[in-house]
Amino acid sequence: MSGPDRQSDPAAHRVQFLLDGKQVSLDDVDPTRTVLQYLREDLRRTGTKEGCAEGDCGACTVVLAEPHGAELRLRAINSCIQFLPTLHGKQLITVESLAGADGTLHPVQRAMLDCHGSQCGFCTPGIVMSLFALFKAQTGANRRDIDVALAGNLCRCTGYRPIVEAAGAMYQYAADNEQPDRGWMHRAGPAGDAEERALCRQLQALDGKASLALRSGERRYFAPRDIDTLAQLVSEHPQACILAGGTDVGLWVTKQYRELPTLIYVGEVAELRTVDERDDWLDIGAGVTLSDALVPIVAHYPAYEALFLRFASPPIRNAGTLGGNIANGSPIGDTMPALITLGTRLMLRKGGATRELALEDFYLAYQKTALQPGEFVSRIRIPLPSPGRAVRSYKISKRFDQDISAVCGAFSVELDGERVRDIRIAYGGLAATPKRAIACEQALLSRDWNEASVQGAMAALDRDYSPITDMRASDAYRRKVSKNLLYRFFLETSGATDGKSVYDWR
Numbered sequence: 001m002s003g004p005d006r007q008s009d010p011a012a013h014r015v016q017f018l019l020d021g022k023q024v025s026l027d028d029v030d031p032t033r034t035v036l037q038y039l040r041e042d043l044r045r046t047g048t049k050e051g052c053a054e055g056d057c058g059a060c061t062v063v064l065a066e067p068h069g070a071e072l073r074l075r076a077i078n079s080c081i082q083f084l085p086t087l088h089g090k091q092l093i094t095v096e097s098l099a100g101a102d103g104t105l106h107p108v109q110r111a112m113l114d115c116h117g118s119q120c121g122f123c124t125p126g127i128v129m130s131l132f133a134l135f136k137a138q139t140g141a142n143r144r145d146i147d148v149a150l151a152g153n154l155c156r157c158t159g160y161r162p163i164v165e166a167a168g169a170m171y172q173y174a175a176d177n178e179q180p181d182r183g184w185m186h187r188a189g190p191a192g193d194a195e196e197r198a199l200c201r202q203l204q205a206l207d208g209k210a211s212l213a214l215r216s217g218e219r220r221y222f223a224p225r226d227i228d229t230l231a232q233l234v235s236e237h238p239q240a241c242i243l244a245g246g247t248d249v250g251l252w253v254t255k256q257y258r259e260l261p262t263l264i265y266v267g268e269v270a271e272l273r274t275v276d277e278r279d280d281w282l283d284i285g286a287g288v289t290l291s292d293a294l295v296p297i298v299a300h301y302p303a304y305e306a307l308f309l310r311f312a313s314p315p316i317r318n319a320g321t322l323g324g325n326i327a328n329g330s331p332i333g334d335t336m337p338a339l340i341t342l343g344t345r346l347m348l349r350k351g352g353a354t355r356e357l358a359l360e361d362f363y364l365a366y367q368k369t370a371l372q373p374g375e376f377v378s379r380i381r382i383p384l385p386s387p388g389r390a391v392r393s394y395k396i397s398k399r400f401d402q403d404i405s406a407v408c409g410a411f412s413v414e415l416d417g418e419r420v421r422d423i424r425i426a427y428g429g430l431a432a433t434p435k436r437a438i439a440c441e442q443a444l445l446s447r448d449w450n451e452a453s454v455q456g457a458m459a460a461l462d463r464d465y466s467p468i469t470d471m472r473a474s475d476a477y478r479r480k481v482s483k484n485l486l487y488r489f490f491l492e493t494s495g496a497t498d499g500k501s502v503y504d505w506r
C-alpha cells in the first residue's frame, strides 16, 4: 500500500466527529453513505428530513462547526448530498441538538413557534437550521439577510411571512432569555468565548494530523492533508473520483446510483483552501468553498454580487467549491462565463509538475475538459480589475433563487474614449461548453461603443452559437435573450442608466 494507507495512526482509518458534544468514532464507513442516511437510518434521529435528496429543498439542512484558526465557524449544509466521512474533525449540529437539556427551546425554535412559522412540519427542521446558522453568524439580521439565509429552504404552502417574522424575532428572544448556562449555541453571533475556543481545541485534537484513508468492501476513500500527498494519490488512482464539496458528485450517487469505488477528497488539503491576493491577480485554491471564494471576487468586482447571490443557496455555496464548478465542465455553470471574460487562468497539477492554462481553453467538448488522467485543478488565478474596464454577468433562469441558468452571459469592455479598445464576451447555456463569442467581439472591437455597433454585434451572435431547445428554454428564446443581455450591458455601461442596473434585483 502507498500514501496515507501506510500510516500507523489508527485514527487515520476512523471517521471522528462530535455530535451533541460527544465524540463519535466510526469504523468501516461506506464512503458514499450520506450524512442524512446516517442520521435517519443508523441513528434513527429523524428530525432531519429528506425531501428531494439533491440539495434543492433544504428539508435536510444541518449545521457543521469547524475550527477556523482559533475561531469556530458554523455553516449550514445539505446533509442529503454530504458524504459521511467528510464530517471528520467537525461538529455536527442537527435540529435535535438545539433545545437545552431541560427541554428549553432554542431562541430560533421559540420564535418559529410563537410567530406560527412552523406549518407543514416537513420543511420546518431545515428552516430552523438555516435560521440557526444565520443566528450564529450575526447578532442581528435585516430582511435581505433573512431572504438570503432562507433561499435554500423551499416552502410550498406559501407561508414565508411568519418564517421571516420569526427570523426577525429570534434575536430578541435570545436577548430576553440570556442565561449564562445556556451555552454558546444559544448566544447570537460568533461567541468567541472560552467555551467556543475549548471546542475548537477539542475538534483540532479529534481531527489529528494524519490523512484519512478508509476502506469499506471494495470502496476506498482518501482525505489527504497536503498537496503533494494529493498529487501522489491522484497519480496512483487516475480513475478515482475527486471529491470537493460533493454538490455535483453527491447527486451522482443519490440520483444516478453511480458506483464510485475510489474517492479522493480535497477538502482537507491545506494548500487548496487558501485565498491569496497577489500584485495582479487573486489566487484562489481549488478547494475554497464558493461562499469563501465569492467574497474576495465581489470585493474586487461588485457587479458580480447579484450573480453570486443567485448561485444555488447558502448550503450549496457553503459546501461547493469554485474548483468543483470549473472542473465539473458543465455548459451551464454560473462562474465560468464571468471568469472567462476576466481572463482567468488555471493551475493544473499532475505528479510533481504544474502547468498553467487559460480557463477558456480548459473546455474541449460537452463535459470534457483538458484535465489529463492523474491531473487536478490546484488554483484559479483571476486578474484584478484594471482601470476603465467595466464588467457584468447576468443569469437568466425561471426562478430567481436556487435555479439553474437557461443562459448566463458575461461581458467585459475597456473603452478608449468612445472606441472599444478591448472586449471579451462569453456565454453559458448556448453551446456544449461555456464559450467566448468571438464573432460578436470582432463586431465591436475598435468600433465606437454605440447603438449601431452593438446592434451589429447582437446579430453576430448568431454566428457564434447554435443553441438547443431543452426543458429550460427554446433555441429561439436563448438566441433572443443572449442578444438582449448584450444590449443590457451596453445600456448599463453607456450612461443610459446612470451606471445603475436596468433591473433592481434587491
Ligand SMILES: Cc1cc2nc3c(=O)[nH]c(=O)nc-3n(C[C@H](O)[C@H](O)[C@H](O)COP(=O)(O)OP(=O)(O)OC[C@H]3O[C@@H](n4cnc5c(N)ncnc54)[C@H](O)[C@@H]3O)c2cc1C
Pocket: 054, 055, 056, 241, 242, 243, 244, 245, 246, 247, 248, 249, 250, 251, 266, 286, 287, 290, 310, 311, 312, 313, 316, 319, 320, 321, 322, 323, 324, 325, 326, 327, 328, 332, 333, 334, 335, 371, 375, 376, 377, 378, 402, 403, 404, 405
Ligand atoms: C441544488 C443545487 C443547486 C445548484 N445551483 C448551481 C448554480 O446556481 N450554478 C452553478 O453553476 N452550479 C450550481 N450547482 C452545481 C454545483 O453546486 C457547482 O457546480 C459546484 O461548484 C460544484 O462544486 P463541488 O465542490 O461541490 O464539486 P464536486 O461535486 O465535489 O465535484 C464536481 C466535479 O468536479 C471534479 N473536481 C472537483 N474538484 C476538483 C479539482 N480540484 N480538480 C479536478 N477535478 C475536481 C469532481 O471530480 C467532479 O467531477 C448546483 C447544485 C445543486 C445540488
Ligand code: FES
Pocket: 049, 050, 051, 052, 053, 054, 055, 056, 057, 058, 059, 060, 061, 078, 079, 080, 081
Ligand atoms: S433533501 Fe432536499 S435538499 Fe436535501
Ligand code: FES
Pocket: 118, 119, 120, 121, 122, 123, 124, 154, 155, 156, 157, 158, 159
Ligand atoms: S412549511 Fe412545509 S410547505 Fe411550507
